[in-house]
Amino acid sequence: MRLLLLEDDPTLGEGLRDFLRSDGHLVDWCTTLAQARMHVSEPFDVWLLDWNLPDGSGVDWLRSLRAKGLTVPAIVLTARDLLSERIQGLDSGADDFLVKPFAPEELSARLRVMARRLAGSAQRKSIGPVEVDLNTKAVWLDGQRVELTAREWAILEALVLRAGRIVSVSDLEALVCGFDSELASNSLQVHVFKLRHKLGKRLIETVRGMGYRVPLH
Amino acid sequence: MHPVRLPSIRRRVTRTLLLISLLWGLLVTAVVWAVLEHEIDELMDHHLRISAEVLHSVLAPAHQQGADTRLPKSESEYEEHLIWQVIDTRTGQVQSRSERAPPQALLHTLEKSPRASPDGQWRVITLGFRKDPSHFLLVGQSAKERQGARDEAVAYTLIGALLMGALATLVLHLLVGRELRPLAALSSAVKRYDPLRPETAPQAPHRAELEPMAQAITELGQRLSLRIMSERAFTAHAAHALRTPLAGIDAQLAVALKEAPAGLQPRLLRTREAAHRLSRVMQALLTMFRSGSEPKRQKVNLAHLLQPWTCDTLHIALGDIPPLDVDPDLLAAVMMNLLDNARQHGATQVQITSFTTGDGQQHLRLHDDGTGCTEEVLARLRQALHNNDYSPASGLKGMGLMLADLVMHAHGGKVTLPAADQGFCIELNWPAHANAAPNNTPSSVPTHA
Numbered sequence: 001m002r003l004l005l006l007e008d009d010p011t012l013g014e015g016l017r018d019f020l021r022s023d024g025h026l027v028d029w030c031t032t033l034a035q036a037r038m039h040v041s042e043p044f045d046v047w048l049l050d051w052n053l054p055d056g057s058g059v060d061w062l063r064s065l066r067a068k069g070l071t072v073p074a075i076v077l078t079a080r081d082l083l084s085e086r087i088q089g090l091d092s093g094a095d096d097f098l099v100k101p102f103a104p105e106e107l108s109a110r111l112r113v114m115a116r117r118l119a120g121s122a123q124r125k126s127i128g129p130v131e132v133d134l135n136t137k138a139v140w141l142d143g144q145r146v147e148l149t150a151r152e153w154a155i156l157e158a159l160v161l162r163a164g165r166i167v168s169v170s171d172l173e174a175l176v177c178g179f180d181s182e183l184a185s186n187s188l189q190v191h192v193f194k195l196r197h198k199l200g201k202r203l204i205e206t207v208r209g210m211g212y213r214v215p216l217h
Numbered sequence: 218m219h220p221v222r223l224p225s226i227r228r229r230v231t232r233t234l235l236l237i238s239l240l241w242g243l244l245v246t247a248v249v250w251a252v253l254e255h256e257i258d259e260l261m262d263h264h265l266r267i268s269a270e271v272l273h274s275v276l277a278p279a280h281q282q283g284a285d286t287r288l289p290k291s292e293s294e295y296e297e298h299l300i301w302q303v304i305d306t307r308t309g310q311v312q313s314r315s316e317r318a319p320p321q322a323l324l325h326t327l328e329k330s331p332r333a334s335p336d337g338q339w340r341v342i343t344l345g346f347r348k349d350p351s352h353f354l355l356v357g358q359s360a361k362e363r364q365g366a367r368d369e370a371v372a373y374t375l376i377g378a379l380l381m382g383a384l385a386t387l388v389l390h391l392l393v394g395r396e397l398r399p400l401a402a403l404s405s406a407v408k409r410y411d412p413l414r415p416e417t418a419p420q421a422p423h424r425a426e427l428e429p430m431a432q433a434i435t436e437l438g439q440r441l442s443l444r445i446m447s448e449r450a451f452t453a454h455a456a457h458a459l460r461t462p463l464a465g466i467d468a469q470l471a472v473a474l475k476e477a478p479a480g481l482q483p484r485l486l487r488t489r490e491a492a493h494r495l496s497r498v499m500q501a502l503l504t505m506f507r508s509g510s511e512p513k514r515q516k517v518n519l520a521h522l523l524q525p526w527t528c529d530t531l532h533i534a535l536g537d538i539p540p541l542d543v544d545p546d547l548l549a550a551v552m553m554n555l556l557d558n559a560r561q562h563g564a565t566q567v568q569i570t571s572f573t574t575g576d577g578q579q580h581l582r583l584h585d586d587g588t589g590c591t592e593e594v595l596a597r598l599r600q601a602l603h604n605n606d607y608s609p610a611s612g613l614k615g616m617g618l619m620l621a622d623l624v625m626h627a628h629g630g631k632v633t634l635p636a637a638d639q640g641f642c643i644e645l646n647w648p649a650h651a652n653a654a655p656n657n658t659p660s661s662v663p664t665h666a
Contacts, residue, residue: 015468079460
């Protein structure tokens with residue numbers, strides 16, 4: 001999943017970024033609200049927001065985003081633990097609330113819950129002869145395990161989480177690259193080609209002039 | 218120990234009023250008696266004079282005509298309060314007299330004003346006969362009757378005054394009760410007052426005397442509320458300052474654990490456990506120093522709670538311990554600190570046992586085989602715990618005992634330091650159920666081992 005991590009503490013931010021990356025997520029880390037505002041329109045799967053930031057409140061910002069109609073799932077990471085504050089955080093539009101200090105493994109587990117919700121509750125998705133396990137990041141074709149590279153998995157996961165919907169090329173590039181790196185020209189098409197080669201031509205449909213889609217089955 | 222019974226305002230006021238009423242009644246009676254004695258004497262003298270004059274007007278003509286003025290002897294017994302005598306001044310003999318009058322003359326000479334007879338039995342008045350200066354009329358009233366009249370007057374006054382006093386006391390008792398009712402209402406209002414909810418502040422009382430008290434309580438509540446608000450703000454800042462770096466440390470260690478070679482893993486694991494322990498202590502401290510927060514009690518398996526505790530040099534021997542009704546984070550922080558204390562004092566083993574006593578108190582006892590402390594130090598520690606004195610002078614050096622005491626107080630319990638032949642023994646006592654009344658005198662008879 002592509003995650004927007006908004007955390008001003010360098011030790012925690014870096015630790016979470018690296019931990020979640022090692023878990024297979026694409027993490028874009030911002031340390032200020034100003035940075036986050038610049039990127040919020042990009043396609044993220046989950047926002048991870050700190051409450052207290054040097055230039056404002058992450059929760060207030062989330063409330064304003066919800067008011068604008070943005071529905072990306074959000075987890076608030078905060079040092080505030082009073083019941084009233086938890087309620088305030090959830091009422092501002094957060095989908096989950098994690099009180100510091102927390103184990104990154106717990107955050108990772110909560111992200112898997114988010115992924116299941118995005119994918120429609122099932123942990124394993126069957127798309128024709130292809131079976132995808134979002135938890136273990138494993139893929140099978142006709143019951144045979146297929147090995148994917150990290151980039152190929154990122155593309156497949158982004159499409160499976162949005163099964164039935166068209167994902168534009170630019171959004172897909174953003175979902176699998178983040179704003180730290182860029183895909184080389186035609187690189188996305190190459191990865192899609194490789195995925196089709198490994199998992200069958202019918203898994204990923206091309207919608208001309210619009211993007212790609214994994215059909216709903 | 219029986220609770221000290223405080224003096225009651227109502228009882229004291231009533232008692233004072235009763236005393237005042239009694240004294241007032243007695244004083245009034247004394248004054249009335251003094252006044253009446255004089256007045257009654259005058260009144261009776263007046264009455265005696267009139268009676269004498271009436272008798273004189275009746276007896277004078279008969280006496281002048283030399284008629285026999287002696288009355289026929291009555292056969293019936295009767296009380297005669299007024300008597301008369303006609304006395305011959307020449308012989309001093311009684312010439313004639315009333316039925317009950319003494320045969321001897323009560324006076325031998327004519328006197329102008331009423332006076333007592335020489336024997337004190339009579340009050341007499343004399344009137345002379347104009348045409349016979351050798352005789353005079355003496356009319357007397359018995360001193361006994363006069364005394365009876367005075368006694369009756371005093372008795373009625375006294376009874377009236379005492380009845381009035383008793384009635385006044387009863388009425389005042391009821392009035393005092395009614396006047397003290399606003400005080401009771403103020404007490405109830407103070408009991409309901411939550412300084413963080415200004416709308417619960419005591420309303421203006423119905424008595425002027427209580428107004429300063431109500432105002433002082435409201436102001437105290439406002440100061441307390443401000444204090445709590447600033448304390449909460451401080452806690453929020455402290456929480457942020459402590460929690461975020463701890464979360465960062467844990468995240469960095471989690472990444473390091475993933476990336477580090479196998480040889481480094483145990484070291485990193487131990488470091489991460491230490492960070493977790495630090496988190497728990499921090500959590501417990503923040504909870505303890507946050508006013509108004511209550512422990513989050515739940516059933517806790519102590520063996521599971523102590524699982525993260527890893528120390529090669531200290532063996533924990535756990536008895537058969539039933540699930541404990543306690544805040545797990547707070548108990549974990551307490552246990553970690555107490556076990557750390559034991560280790561620092563050279564203990565190699567800690568025996569942990571638990572039992573519930575008949576008074577509903579849960580007891581958790583930790584007994585180590587360390588160096589322990591001297592009787593003198595133990596006595597100081599007990600005194601410090603008894604007084605909740607956590608100052609450096611109290612003898613409490615580390616955080617372990619202090620934190621344990623604070624956590625137990627939050628659970629409605631306390632920490633005791635039983636005597637131990639060897640090592641150090643500490644016992645945590647708290648009500649086994651949240652709704653059980655705290656009891657500070659636990660029985661020593663275990664009902665569950």
